[in-house]
Amino acid sequence: MLLTRRRLILGAAAAVPIGVLALSRKESSMPTVTPEGPRRVREIERVVTAQRTSDGAGVNLNRILGGRELPMLDPFLLLDEFQSDNPNDYIAGFPDHPHRGFETVTYMLHGAMEHRDSVGNHGRLGPGTAQWMTAGRGIIHSEMPKQERGLMWGYQLWVNLPRKNKWRAPRYQDIPAEKIPERDLDGAHLRVVAGNAAASTGPVQGIDVEPLFLDLALTKGARFAHDLPAGHTAFVYIVEGALRVGPSKRELRRGQLAVLAPGESFEAHCDAEQGRGLLLAARPLGEPVARRGPFVMNTDDEIRQAFDDYRSGRLVGG
Numbered sequence: 001m002l003l004t005r006r007r008l009i010l011g012a013a014a015a016v017p018i019g020v021l022a023l024s025r026k027e028s029s030m031p032t033v034t035p036e037g038p039r040r041v042r043e044i045e046r047v048v049t050a051q052r053t054s055d056g057a058g059v060n061l062n063r064i065l066g067g068r069e070l071p072m073l074d075p076f077l078l079l080d081e082f083q084s085d086n087p088n089d090y091i092a093g094f095p096d097h098p099h100r101g102f103e104t105v106t107y108m109l110h111g112a113m114e115h116r117d118s119v120g121n122h123g124r125l126g127p128g129t130a131q132w133m134t135a136g137r138g139i140i141h142s143e144m145p146k147q148e149r150g151l152m153w154g155y156q157l158w159v160n161l162p163r164k165n166k167w168r169a170p171r172y173q174d175i176p177a178e179k180i181p182e183r184d185l186d187g188a189h190l191r192v193v194a195g196n197a198a199a200s201t202g203p204v205q206g207i208d209v210e211p212l213f214l215d216l217a218l219t220k221g222a223r224f225a226h227d228l229p230a231g232h233t234a235f236v237y238i239v240e241g242a243l244r245v246g247p248s249k250r251e252l253r254r255g256q257l258a259v260l261a262p263g264e265s266f267e268a269h270c271d272a273e274q275g276r277g278l279l280l281a282a283r284p285l286g287e288p289v290a291r292r293g294p295f296v297m298n299t300d301d302e303i304r305q306a307f308d309d310y311r312s313g314r315l316v317g318g
């Protein structure tokens, strides 16, 4: 059913992989009219710039989402970028700390981190890996650099859980780099961490908010378009170079996040030397959010309970 609809939308471009439409430079990015009505390309609604801050035991990082300027984008709660070749910026790491009520996603581009937790999980996150951790009712873990020098470059995204699953058992999805599908389409290089793109399905599975997580790198002159569910929250964060996004083709540079307005597709092109961005989309939960430090619940009482449970050793186990 979905396949049929997508074929209609793609029309003459049905030869390209379902779900992805790589347009040539000459083609228009105007909305196309389908039997179901006009198809809106998502416009940039708002642009925010990453802010320098510190977290963990003294890790210097860029906070893009989850700070004062943009506290959250339901269901996304936080996006941090750590990128430094100065060990003083990252060596302190994130020693043992708790989480409850949401999911933490780590995506590494360079360098290595090591994680350990109260459930007995232990692993190394090297370049190109991803980890999707569902904290559920509670976990205590550490996230420490596994290097003493050199470039450390990665991301941490927080994704909310619906009320009904905030008390589920914790779960890890550790994804080695080679399990993340990579595709090349007319100057666009794609890594599919979660969701579907370029006839590939990302390895992260079973997440409540049906996320799309794409790492998208365009060379000069390349264009990329991708269907997005109309009701899903979506944003793009530029990690390298510059991309032009949406019908207005506004240029976004490294360190900028664009919140995307409602619509059925995402379009970007690159007229800089290169441009690379993380494209994230997910179903908003529309539930009340109470958050403090490492806990994200629905009510202030539940936050107090989380702190009490942590202090008394009841956060994990049971």
Ligand code: MN
Binding pocket: 094, 097, 099, 104, 141, 143
């Ligand atoms: Mn953590």
